[in-house]
Amino acid sequence: DAGVTQSPTHLIKTRGQQVTLRCSPISGHKSVSWYQQVLGQGPQFIFQYYEKEERGRGNFPDRFSARQFPNYSSELNVNALLLGDSALYLCASSPRDREGYTFGSGTRLTVV
Amino acid sequence: AQRVTQPEKLLSVFKGAPVELKCNYSYSGSPELFWYVQYSRQRLQLLLRHISRESIKGFTADLNKGETSFHLKKPFAQEEDSAMYYCALSPYNFNKFYFGSGTKLNVKP
Numbered sequence: 001d002a003g004v005t006q007s008p009t010h011l012i013k014t015r016g017q018q019v020t021l022r023c024s025p026i027s028g029h030k031s032v033s034w035y036q037q038v039l040g041q042g043p044q045f046i047f048q049y050y051e052k053e054e055r056g057r058g059n060f061p062d063r064f065s066a067r068q069f070p071n072y073s074s075e076l077n078v079n080a081l082l083l084g085d086s087a088l089y090l091c092a093s094s095p096r097d098r099e100g101y102t103f104g105s106g107t108r109l110t111v112v
Numbered sequence: 113a114q115r116v117t118q119p120e121k122l123l124s125v126f127k128g129a130p131v132e133l134k135c136n137y138s139y140s141g142s143p144e145l146f147w148y149v150q151y152s153r154q155r156l157q158l159l160l161r162h163i164s165r166e167s168i169k170g171f172t173a174d175l176n177k178g179e180t181s182f183h184l185k186k187p188f189a190q191e192e193d194s195a196m197y198y199c200a201l202s203p204y205n206f207n208k209f210y211f212g213s214g215t216k217l218n219v220k221p
Contacts, residue, residue, distance in 0.1 A: 003155075040213070042200075042211030042214050043209070043211045045208040048207045050207075055207045103148075103155050106155070
């Protein structure tokens with residue numbers, strides 16, 4: 001089992017640019033969630049998707065969007081990047097809507 | 113509003129000593145509580161959840177609804193327990209986690 005895989009592992013972007021982060025859940029897992037972890041803080045919930053439908057959204061601006069594909073993989077998009085978007089972005093997957101989550105290693109985004 | 117508080121950023125103990133990592137929460141309902149652990153250079157992983165009432169790697173945690181606490185305990189700390197520990201809360205509809213800011217446990221030889 002490959003676990004939850006995220007790509008890329010590291011990314012450097014300039015302010016104002018757009019970024020797309022990708023996540024492949026564990027095989028058979030239909031629920032995917034995204035979290036932002038700023039240095040020194042715990043992960044903060046951004047989105048949750050189950051069976052391609054958005055089931056939850058955290059307190060993030062509309063610049064953040066996501067989607068889930070038929071194969072249950074997911075993308076997180078962030079537009080008009082700000083310096084404050086620099087963080088580790090974590091993806092987590094779960095077999096069903098109300099099960100414990102398995103986390104990926106994350107994508108480290110640096111905005112300069 | 114829901115909140116998870118871990119008052120200690122760093123906790124240092126000697127090997128063999130008891131350890132208690134504190135977690136307090138605020139939530140207007142019946143949440144589910146978890147402890148996640150992150151070892152050096154590894155991904156975040158589930159340590160235990162209160163509904164399973166399991167003991168994982170010698171750690172236990174009891175949910176105290178009166179004090180709204182979910183402290184993590186281990187009677188005899190080991191050096192391999194050194195890691196970052198996060199307490200997390202999930203609302204009844206279980207579609208998101210609220211994490212605390214984490215406590216770094218350092219077990220000294």
